[in-house]
Every structure is written in C-alpha cells, then in structure tokens.
Amino acid sequence: MKAVHFGAGNIGRGFIGETLAENGFEIKFVDVNETIIDALNARHGYTxxxxxxxxKKIQVAHVSGINNGKDPDKVVAALEDAxxxxxxxxxxxxxxxxxxxxxxxxSRKQHHNEKKVDVIACENMIGGSQALKKEVYAHLEPADQEFADQVIGFPNAAVDRIVPLQKHEDPLFVSVEPFKEWVVDESQMAAPxxxxxxxxxxPDLxxxxERKLFxxxxxxxxxxxxxxxxxxDNIGDAIADPDVLRQLKRVLKETGDLLIAKWDFDRKEHEAYQEKIIGRFENKYLSDEIARVGRTPIRKLGYDERFIRPIREAKERGLGYAALLETVGKIYTxxxxxxxxxxxxxxxxxxESLEEVIRETTGLKDEELLQAIAASYKEAAATKQNA
Ligand SMILES: NC(=O)C1=CN([C@@H]2O[C@H](COP(=O)(O)OP(=O)(O)OC[C@H]3O[C@@H](n4cnc5c(N)ncnc54)[C@H](O)[C@@H]3O)[C@@H](O)[C@H]2O)C=CC1
Ligand SMILES: O=P(O)(O)OC[C@H]1O[C@](O)(CO)[C@@H](O)[C@@H]1O
Structure with a gap:
C-alpha cells in the first residue's frame, strides 16, 4: 500500500507518518525542505x-522523500498509484x-486508474479537505472533475497531537506528546x-x-x-503563572458552555476532556515555544477560526464570551x-485605523463586537509587559 503525504514537518513525521507506517504503508513525503528530503532518501526511516x-522510541520505516520544488513530475507519478x-x-x-x-x-484518469482514493487534509482548520478540494477543482477541466467526483474523496479530518518545534542534531528525529487523536469524516470518503x-x-465530523479546535x-x-x-516566551513557563492558568480556564469555560449547548455534550465528560487538555499543556517533558503556538495571528483572528467563531456563536446564543474577547485584544499585541x-x-x-484593522482581520460586521474588541486591544496595549 502506498501513501503520498504532503508536509514532512512536525505533525507530518510526528503523527501522520507514524500512523500510516503502523498501517503498513510505504510513505512518500513531499516537501520543499531539502535537508529533510535528502535525509529521508538517505535513511528511509526515522525515530x-x-x-x-x-x-519510548518508535521507529518509522519504508519512507522516502520528493522535493516538489525540484521534482514535481515525481510527485505526479507518486500520486498516480497512491x-x-x-x-x-x-x-x-x-x-x-x-x-x-x-x-x-x-494522470490517474489518463492511465485509467479508477481505484478510489481519499485525500485527507490534516490541518488545524474546519473543512480542510473540502477547502483543498475547491483549490484542486479550480485546476481541473469539467471532464476531469467528473472523473474526480467518481473516484476521489476529500473527507474532512481533525488531528490532535502537540508536536513542538524540533531542535535536534538529527533533522528527522521528532519528539511528540503521547496523546493522539485523528478523526475522519466517513460520510465524505471515496474509499470507506x-x-x-x-x-x-x-459519520459527522x-x-x-469544533470540540478540538475550540x-x-x-x-x-x-x-x-x-x-x-x-x-x-515558553508555554511551560506561561501556564505555571496563576493568571495565565486562570485565563485559560475562563476561556475553556466559555467555549465549553457553547459546545455543550450546541452539541449536547455531557458536561462532566467535557470537563474531564478540558482537564486532560490542561494537563497536556503542562507536560514538563515538552518544550513548546509561544512563538509556535501563537504563530500566524492574522489567520487565528479569522471569522471561522478559534476565537471569533466561538465569540459569534456564544453571542447568538446569549452565552458569555468576555474572556475570549480579552484574549482577542491580546492577539493584536x-x-x-x-x-x-x-x-x-x-x-x-x-x-490603518484600529477599527479598519479589526474589521479586516476578523471579517466581523457586528458593531458591538467590533467596539468590544477595540476596547479589549486598548486595555491589552496599555498593560502589556516587556516580552
Ligand atoms: N504541530 C502540531 O502540534 C500540530 C499541527 N497541526 C497542523 O499541521 C499542519 C502542519 O503543522 P506543523 O507540522 O506543526 O508545521 P511544520 O512547519 O513543522 O510542517 C510543515 C511542513 O510543510 C512544508 N512546506 C511548506 N510549504 C510547502 C510547499 N509549498 N510544498 C511542500 N512542503 C511545504 C515545510 O517545509 C514543513 O516541513 C498545520 O496545518 C497545523 O495547524 C495539527 C495538529 C497539531
Ligand atoms: O498554529 P496552528 O497551525 O493552529 O498550530 C498550533 C496548534 O497545534 C497544536 O500543537 C495541536 O493542535 C496546538 O496545540 C496548537 O494550538
């Protein structure tokens, strides 16, 4: 069985690669990082x-790499029989x-390969594989789209494992938290x-x-x-500060109330899930930088992302979102x-004016929320400590 995986980075090697290998796949990693691709081709395995x-150490075998910047044809050939x-x-x-x-x-169509195959985007986003499908279809003629409709699935997925930035002599070595969860939307699969x-x-992702992202x-x-x-600068140091831990708990209470109201989750089970998450963030064996977890703040401020969506939905339901708003103000700092x-x-x-920046980054039109975020930012900017 053959797998093609795009992105031989932390979660690619540290979670998806491990799972595919455990399932007996030969994995071709596609990446633009030459050091990683060369090492994969030299060693065909990593730890x-x-x-x-x-x-505990886990060995991942039967792997190789393709640099899509240099060898796009090899990627297409690999996709042909994946x-x-x-x-x-x-x-x-x-x-x-x-x-x-x-x-x-x-290429699969030209070679009459009608074997069904799923393309699964394992990204921290809602509707990742379907978003990828839209991008892929923009490059296909109607006849190719028809072929894809029959044999290619793009099931959405949620992946959960904390894999921090890696700093080891071995470029392939990856340290991961023990917890892992990969969920795929079965209803969208071509090859269930x-x-x-x-x-x-x-059956419904x-x-x-939402539980994972929020x-x-x-x-x-x-x-x-x-x-x-x-x-x-470090997650471990931050969460050891009682103020930070308190803010985390306040935020999780707000997203928890929303998730319970929306999806009818059992409150006790959800609280246990939250406790487990806090323990994962406190893992002393992981060294995780704030720069990684807070990376790409404009993306994280998006309309359907991890802050603005729960704020919008909590407001619609008459639930609390004050702690979420406070954190949003800090994102701008x-x-x-x-x-x-x-x-x-x-x-x-x-x-630009503050109002313009908030409108642009969050996509919000709700004047009350826009003003509340502006006030939260002003407060955060006035109280920020040296970093
Ligand atoms: N690290 C984590 O704990 C988790 C990450 N994720 C998600 O997984 C995805 C990847 O995250 P990480 O593995 O942390 O990032 P990463 O930066 O370690 O890995 C991304 C890889 O993609 C490669 N890449 C970038 N542009 C490329 C291109 N045009 N063509 C081919 N390769 C390219 C990079 O060279 C890098 O090796 C993100 O969507 C993230 O949200 C999801 C759950 C956990
Ligand atoms: O910035 P991104 O891509 O969402 O990734 C960072 C996230 O990935 C994780 O490590 C695992 O989902 C989270 O702990 C963190 O919030």
Missing part, C-alpha cells in the same frame, strides 16, 4: 520519541499544492473500505473538530497570547520578530 517519563493522500502543510499552503494534486488526478487502525471514523487550539492560543502579554503575520499585523496597526 519518534514520546515526551513522557517512558521516553492508495491514500494526506497533507499536514499549513492551511495557507494548501492552494500551492493543489495544482500537483490536480495533475495527479489527471480503507480504514486505518488508530484512526476514528465519524463537525462536533469533533478547546485545544483556542486554549493553547490563549496560553500563548496571555503568556506573551505577561512577558513569557502579539509581536514576534520571526513571525511574518505578527509583523504584518503590527504594521497594519501603525498604518
């Missing part, structure tokens, strides 16, 4: 280590790999007979992805932005020299 007291295609490349990069996936679909072990298949991702980002605001979006955001705040 994952669990960040807990066990320090049994599964996955991505973990970043939401903003999906549109750049879409032409290659489209070429792979055309191909079920991976250790992957959960759900929405509750899973708990793990909203929560982690809250620790990052609140921590940075107080002058921390997030100034990370290495993060392009954070620099862009700081530049926008210098060149």
């Amino acid at each position: 994952i280590q669990l960040a807990d007291e066990s320090q 049994d599964i295609v996955t991505t973990a490349i970043g939401p903003k990069i999906l549109k750049f790999i879409a032409p290659l996936i489209a070429a792979g679909i055309q 007979e191909l079920k991976l072990k250790k992957v959960h298949y759900a 929405e509750p899973f992805i 708990s793990v991702n909203t929560g982690h980002a809250t620790v990052a932005y609140t921590g940075k605001h107080k002058g921390y 997030f100034n990370e020299p290495q993060d392009e979006e954070s620099q862009k955001l700081q530049q926008m705040l210098k060149e």
Whole structure:
C-alpha cells in the first residue's frame, strides 16, 4: 500500500507518518525542505520519541522523500498509484499544492486508474479537505472533475497531537506528546473500505473538530497570547503563572458552555476532556515555544477560526464570551520578530485605523463586537509587559 503525504514537518513525521507506517504503508513525503528530503532518501526511516517519563522510541520505516520544488513530475507519478493522500502543510499552503494534486488526478484518469482514493487534509482548520478540494477543482477541466467526483474523496479530518518545534542534531528525529487523536469524516470518503487502525471514523465530523479546535487550539492560543502579554516566551513557563492558568480556564469555560449547548455534550465528560487538555499543556517533558503556538495571528483572528467563531456563536446564543474577547485584544499585541503575520499585523496597526484593522482581520460586521474588541486591544496595549 502506498501513501503520498504532503508536509514532512512536525505533525507530518510526528503523527501522520507514524500512523500510516503502523498501517503498513510505504510513505512518500513531499516537501520543499531539502535537508529533510535528502535525509529521508538517505535513511528511509526515522525515530519518534514520546515526551513522557517512558521516553519510548518508535521507529518509522519504508519512507522516502520528493522535493516538489525540484521534482514535481515525481510527485505526479507518486500520486498516480497512491492508495491514500494526506497533507499536514499549513492551511495557507494548501492552494500551492493543489495544482500537483490536480495533475495527479489527471494522470490517474489518463492511465485509467479508477481505484478510489481519499485525500485527507490534516490541518488545524474546519473543512480542510473540502477547502483543498475547491483549490484542486479550480485546476481541473469539467471532464476531469467528473472523473474526480467518481473516484476521489476529500473527507474532512481533525488531528490532535502537540508536536513542538524540533531542535535536534538529527533533522528527522521528532519528539511528540503521547496523546493522539485523528478523526475522519466517513460520510465524505471515496474509499470507506480503507480504514486505518488508530484512526476514528465519524459519520459527522463537525462536533469533533469544533470540540478540538475550540478547546485545544483556542486554549493553547490563549496560553500563548496571555503568556506573551505577561512577558513569557515558553508555554511551560506561561501556564505555571496563576493568571495565565486562570485565563485559560475562563476561556475553556466559555467555549465549553457553547459546545455543550450546541452539541449536547455531557458536561462532566467535557470537563474531564478540558482537564486532560490542561494537563497536556503542562507536560514538563515538552518544550513548546509561544512563538509556535501563537504563530500566524492574522489567520487565528479569522471569522471561522478559534476565537471569533466561538465569540459569534456564544453571542447568538446569549452565552458569555468576555474572556475570549480579552484574549482577542491580546492577539493584536502579539509581536514576534520571526513571525511574518505578527509583523504584518503590527504594521497594519501603525498604518490603518484600529477599527479598519479589526474589521479586516476578523471579517466581523457586528458593531458591538467590533467596539468590544477595540476596547479589549486598548486595555491589552496599555498593560502589556516587556516580552
Ligand atoms: N504541530 C502540531 O502540534 C500540530 C499541527 N497541526 C497542523 O499541521 C499542519 C502542519 O503543522 P506543523 O507540522 O506543526 O508545521 P511544520 O512547519 O513543522 O510542517 C510543515 C511542513 O510543510 C512544508 N512546506 C511548506 N510549504 C510547502 C510547499 N509549498 N510544498 C511542500 N512542503 C511545504 C515545510 O517545509 C514543513 O516541513 C498545520 O496545518 C497545523 O495547524 C495539527 C495538529 C497539531
Ligand atoms: O498554529 P496552528 O497551525 O493552529 O498550530 C498550533 C496548534 O497545534 C497544536 O500543537 C495541536 O493542535 C496546538 O496545540 C496548537 O494550538
């Protein structure tokens, strides 16, 4: 069985690669990072280590790499007979790999390969695979789209495992938290007979992805932005500060109330889920930088993203969202020299009116929310500690 995986980065190697290998796949990783691609082709294997007291090592074998910047034809050839295609490349990069996936679909059609295959985007976003499908279809003629409709699935997915930035001598080595959860929307699959072990298949992904995004991702980002605001650079240091932990709990209470009201989750079970998440953020065996967790703040301020969507939906339902608003104000103060979006955001705040920046970044039209975010930013800017 053959897999093509786009993005040989932290989650690609540290989670998707592990799961595909465990399921007996030969994996071709596609990436533009030459060091990683060369190492994959030289060694055909790599090591994952669990960040807990066990320090258990897991070997991933039967892997190779293709540099899509240099060898796009090899990617198309690999897609031609792949049994599964996955991505973990970043939401903003999906549109750049879409032409290659489209070429792979055309090639399958030309070679009369009518075997059904699923393309699964494993990104932190709602509707990731369907968004990728839209980008791919923009590169297909109607006849190719018809072929794709019959044999290619784009099931949405939610992936959950904290994999921090890696700093090791071995460029392939990856340290990961023990927890992992990969859920795929079964109803959108072209090849539902191909079920991976250790992957959960759900008839409706929405509750899973919202629970994950608005708990793990909203929560982690809250620790990052609140921590940075107080002058921390590391998640472990930030969450050890009682103010940061309190803010995390307040935010999780708000998203929890919304999720319970919306999806009828059992409150006790949801609270246990939240406690587990807090424990995962506190994992002393992981060293996770605030720069990573808070990266791309403009994306995280998006209309359907981890803060604005729960705020909108809580407001619609008459539920509380004050803590979420407080964190949003702090996002606008997030100034990370290495993060392009954070620099862009700081530049926008210098060149445009505050109201314009908030409208542009959040996509909101609700005047009350726009004003509340402006007030929250002003408060955050006035109280920010040196970072
Ligand atoms: N790291 C984590 O804990 C988790 C990450 N995710 C999601 O997984 C995705 C990837 O995140 P990470 O693995 O952390 O990032 P990463 O930066 O470690 O990996 C991304 C990889 O994509 C490659 N890449 C970038 N542009 C490319 C292009 N045009 N063509 C081919 N390769 C390209 C990069 O070289 C890099 O190796 C994101 O959507 C993230 O939200 C989801 C759950 C957990
Ligand atoms: O910025 P992104 O791409 O959403 O990724 C960061 C997120 O990934 C995770 O490590 C796992 O989902 C979160 O803890 C963190 O919020």
